[in-house]
Amino acid sequence: MDNWTLKAIQLISRLLAPLGLGLKRDFDLRLAEQKSLAEIQLQQELAQASAQIADDIRGPLMALTTLTHLSHEMGADKKELLKVAVGRIRGIVNDLVQAPADETSDLVTVIEPLLKEYKFSNPSTQWALHNHLSSAQVPVDLDTVQLQRVLSHxxxxxxxAVPENQSSIEVTLMERADHYLLQIMDNGCGIPEDLLxxxxxEGVSHGKEKRHGLGLFEARKTIxxxxxxxxxxSREGxxxxxxxxFPKKFKSEEALVM
Known part of the structure; x- marks a missing residue:
């Protein structure tokens, strides 16, 4: 190849290079637009599905609410448990159809009735709550439904995880200098060391046949x-x-300081 031909090729390459960059830029823009449209469509579909689920739940919720007022022969403990369950369902419905309120909740107020619900649903398990807090209230920078969801997971x-016989679950509340501590301990099967x-x-689970390991992932992400x-x-067996x-200093307070 002579010098003239080589220079001609180099000149043509330089002239076409901006065109190639322009095509790539146009392709990237179109790809970003399609991705944005797909995300918007997904959000709309999720919102529609959430609204439908909330609408479906309202009927049974109304029936349960009526039952709480008519259940005169029900014992006080069971009646209180029914009211707690109705309140939880109502909170979930509201959370599906509207953005969660920007508020705090009290860890003690949430965990105590929640444990009553689990004790009633799992009577063969020995439950214990150890409260070592110095204060009666523990403010958490989550609304009640979010905190209930984390603890329920x-x-x-x-x-x-616990065995059918001699199963036990203990919940302990403690306080440190800069945070509150909630501990849930079970005598279950444990988690293998390599999986821990x-x-x-997301998507990782152990010993769950019907669930997909989102509980711990969602809880960790929220906290x-x-x-x-x-x-x-954890230890196997x-x-x-x-x-x-839970930090004592809320993120909103840190933003104000900064």
Missing amino acids: LLDNAVE PKVAE EALGGELQIR VGTQVILL
Whole structure:
């Protein structure tokens, strides 16, 4: 190839290079637009599905609400439990159709009735609540429904892990200098050592035939968004200990300081 031909090729390459970049840029823009449209469509479909689910739940919820007023022969404990369950369902319905309120909740007020519900549903398990807090209230930077959802995920995991006989689940509340601590300990099957670092990742589960391991992942994601932490300790054949650390200083307060 002579010098003239080589220079001609190089010149043509330089002239076409901007065109190639322009085509790539146009392709990237179109791809981003399609992705954005797909995300918007998905959000709309999820919103529609949430509204439909909420609408479907309202009928049974109304029936349960009526039952709480008519259940004169029901014992006080069972009547209180029914009211708690109705309140939880109503909160879930509201959460489906509207954005959660920007509020705090009290950890003690949420965990006590929740444990009553689980005790009633799982009478063969020995339940215990150890409250070592110095204050009567523990403010958490989550609304009530969000906090109930996190704790329910963890309690469900514990219930599924414990044996049929001599099963026990203990919940402990403690306070440290910069955080509140909630511990859920069971005497279940435990988690293999090689799976333990991954068990709170999305889609990873252990010993669940009908569930897909979203509970720990969702709980960890929610707690970490507050600036808190979820810790898991476990031994196979002994049990599992899940610890939630709730920061005393809320993220909203940190933003004001900054």
